[in-house]
Amino acid sequence: MTPAAHQSQHAPELRAAARHIGRRRFLTVTGAAAALAFAVNLPAAGTAAAAELDPARITDNPFTLGVASGDPLPGSVLLWTRLAPAPYQPDGGLPAERVPVRWELARDENFRRVARRGTVTAHPEFHHTVHVEVPHLDPDRVFYYRFRVGSWISPTGRTRTAPATRARAAELTLAAVSCQAYADGYYTPYGHLAQDDVDVVFHLGDYLYEYAINSVGNNRNYTDRTLPDLFNRETVTLEDYRLRYALYKSDPDLMAAHAAHPFVVTWDDHETENNYADDIPENNVPPEEFLLRRASAYRAYWENQPLRRPQLPEGPDMRLYRRLHWGSLAQFDVLDTRQYRSNQAYGDGAQLPGPDIDDPSRTMTGQTQERWLLDGWRASRALWNVVPQQVTFSQRKLDLNPVAKLSMDAWDGYRASRRRVLDGAKAAGVDNLMVLTGDVHVGYAFDIKDDFDDPASRTLGTEIVATSIASGRNGAEKPANWNTYMTANPHLKFYDGRRGYVTVSLGRDLARADFKTVPYVTTPGAPISTAASFVTEAGEPGLKPA
Known part of the structure; x- marks a missing residue:
C-alpha cells in the first residue's frame, strides 16, 4: 500500500480515536515512555472548571517564563504569558485552581497612556497559560504590555499592530529564526535580536527538541546549576512537552527576544518528533499511539506560543497555516509542511531520486492547504508575497554525481508538489515571491528557478534560509561540503x-537580506556580525x- 493510500484509509479513524480518548485513560506503550495520556474536552476560557486561587497566596514570582506577543493584525494584538513560580516542576508550582490575571496595554513603556486593560483567567487545564486577544486598536502602532497577579508584575513587552490592510506601507523589517536545540548551546543570537530594530520575528520551526537533556544542559556545560532528571528523557507525554517548553522559555535571551518583538510561529518536526510525516512516526510505532503523542505535542505548542484561538488544536489536529498582511506591501502565507505531508519517499534522509518524488498524488502541504495557498495568491x-515555511524549497543537489542525491525530507522529495506551487505562482502573476525557510542549521540564499536543472531558465523568486539559533553547535563559515554545494547548485548564491x-x-x-552570525554558542557572550547581504529588486527576481 502506498503512503498516500495508507493515510487516506486510516487517518479519519485514527484522528477520531485520538480526539475521544478520555483525559484519565492511559495507553501502555513500549520504549522510552511507560504511559501516554492526553487531556481532551478542556473548558473554554471563562469556564468555571476549578476553584479560584487567591493571588495573595502566590508568594514567588509567577512570571519566570516572561511574556510574548504574536500574529499582529491591523487592529489587534495577541498577548501571552504563563504563571509558573516553579517552572521545572510539573505543576509549575501552582495548585489546580484558576488564577485571575490583570493585563495592561499602553502607548508608552511607562504605562502613563493605557490604551486597554482587562482581566483574564489562567486555567489549570491550559497549564496556567493565558492568551489575550486585544481588539479595536489603531493600526500600525507600537504598544507596551504587562501582566499583574496579586503584587507581582511581569516584565514589560513591546508589540505592535500591522498597518491597515490597504495602507501603502513603505517598509517592513522582519527577522527569520529557526532551530533552537537547548542542549546544543546558548541562545546568544536571541540576545542580539532583542536589540535589533525589527517589526516582527518569524520562527520557522524546531522551537523545541524532543531529545533528552542531562543535568548540565549537555553542551551548555552548566557549572552553576543542575537540571532535574525529568528533562533527561525524550518528550512523549503532555507533561513531558510542557516541561520542555518551561526549560526552553526560561532562557533569558529567548525571553528578551519575545519581550522585544511580536513573533509569528510555525512548527517543523522536532516540536513533536524528528522527521514525522502526518500520522507516520519516525520509528515503528503504531499510528494510533503516535497520534496520541502528536496530540500532546500540539496541545503544549499552542499553550506555550503566542497563538490566537483559531489555532487551538482539537486532539491531534491543529490549523496552523494562516495568512497575515502588512498593508499592501506584503502578504505572508504561513505554511505547515509537516502535518499533512505524504510519507517521505525512499526514507527521510539523503537518497538518490526515484519516480515517487514526481508522483502527483504525493503532497508536501495536503490538498486543502495547497488550494488555500494558490487561491490566496490569486486574490x-x-x-x-512571502511564504514562511519549514524545509528547503529550492533544489539542493548534495553531491556532484550525474544523478545527485537529494533530501527526501525537503521539497526535493516532493517535486510534483513543488511544481504545482510554482505553476500556481506563475498563473497568479506573483512577481515578487519570497520563501523563508529554516530546518537545515545553515544560511542559504537561493534564486528559485522555473527549471532548477537549467540555470538559464526564468527566476521566479527568492528563497532565504535562516540558520539555526543553536542547533548544530558552533558551526563553521564554510562547512566541509561548501564547494560541492556551491558547484552543484548554480542558483545557490550564499552558504554559511x-x-x-x-x-x-x-x-x-x-x-x-542580511545574514547575521555569531562565531560560537557553546559558551555565552559571542559578538554578532553580518556575514553577507543581498538585494532583490521588485519586479526583477534574482x-x-x-
Whole structure:
C-alpha cells in the first residue's frame, strides 16, 4: 500500500480515536515512555472548571517564563504569558485552581497612556497559560504590555499592530529564526535580536527538541546549576512537552527576544518528533499511539506560543497555516509542511531520486492547504508575497554525481508538489515571491528557478534560509561540503554554516537580506556580525550582493 493510500484509509479513524480518548485513560506503550495520556474536552476560557486561587497566596514570582506577543493584525494584538513560580516542576508550582490575571496595554513603556486593560483567567487545564486577544486598536502602532497577579508584575513587552490592510506601507523589517536545540548551546543570537530594530520575528520551526537533556544542559556545560532528571528523557507525554517548553522559555535571551518583538510561529518536526510525516512516526510505532503523542505535542505548542484561538488544536489536529498582511506591501502565507505531508519517499534522509518524488498524488502541504495557498495568491494585491515555511524549497543537489542525491525530507522529495506551487505562482502573476525557510542549521540564499536543472531558465523568486539559533553547535563559515554545494547548485548564491538569524527589509523598490552570525554558542557572550547581504529588486527576481 502506498503512503498516500495508507493515510487516506486510516487517518479519519485514527484522528477520531485520538480526539475521544478520555483525559484519565492511559495507553501502555513500549520504549522510552511507560504511559501516554492526553487531556481532551478542556473548558473554554471563562469556564468555571476549578476553584479560584487567591493571588495573595502566590508568594514567588509567577512570571519566570516572561511574556510574548504574536500574529499582529491591523487592529489587534495577541498577548501571552504563563504563571509558573516553579517552572521545572510539573505543576509549575501552582495548585489546580484558576488564577485571575490583570493585563495592561499602553502607548508608552511607562504605562502613563493605557490604551486597554482587562482581566483574564489562567486555567489549570491550559497549564496556567493565558492568551489575550486585544481588539479595536489603531493600526500600525507600537504598544507596551504587562501582566499583574496579586503584587507581582511581569516584565514589560513591546508589540505592535500591522498597518491597515490597504495602507501603502513603505517598509517592513522582519527577522527569520529557526532551530533552537537547548542542549546544543546558548541562545546568544536571541540576545542580539532583542536589540535589533525589527517589526516582527518569524520562527520557522524546531522551537523545541524532543531529545533528552542531562543535568548540565549537555553542551551548555552548566557549572552553576543542575537540571532535574525529568528533562533527561525524550518528550512523549503532555507533561513531558510542557516541561520542555518551561526549560526552553526560561532562557533569558529567548525571553528578551519575545519581550522585544511580536513573533509569528510555525512548527517543523522536532516540536513533536524528528522527521514525522502526518500520522507516520519516525520509528515503528503504531499510528494510533503516535497520534496520541502528536496530540500532546500540539496541545503544549499552542499553550506555550503566542497563538490566537483559531489555532487551538482539537486532539491531534491543529490549523496552523494562516495568512497575515502588512498593508499592501506584503502578504505572508504561513505554511505547515509537516502535518499533512505524504510519507517521505525512499526514507527521510539523503537518497538518490526515484519516480515517487514526481508522483502527483504525493503532497508536501495536503490538498486543502495547497488550494488555500494558490487561491490566496490569486486574490493577493500585495507587492511582496512571502511564504514562511519549514524545509528547503529550492533544489539542493548534495553531491556532484550525474544523478545527485537529494533530501527526501525537503521539497526535493516532493517535486510534483513543488511544481504545482510554482505553476500556481506563475498563473497568479506573483512577481515578487519570497520563501523563508529554516530546518537545515545553515544560511542559504537561493534564486528559485522555473527549471532548477537549467540555470538559464526564468527566476521566479527568492528563497532565504535562516540558520539555526543553536542547533548544530558552533558551526563553521564554510562547512566541509561548501564547494560541492556551491558547484552543484548554480542558483545557490550564499552558504554559511554558523549560528545566527537573518533580517529581511521589504521596501517598495527592493528587498534586502542580511545574514547575521555569531562565531560560537557553546559558551555565552559571542559578538554578532553580518556575514553577507543581498538585494532583490521588485519586479526583477534574482539575488544580487548588496
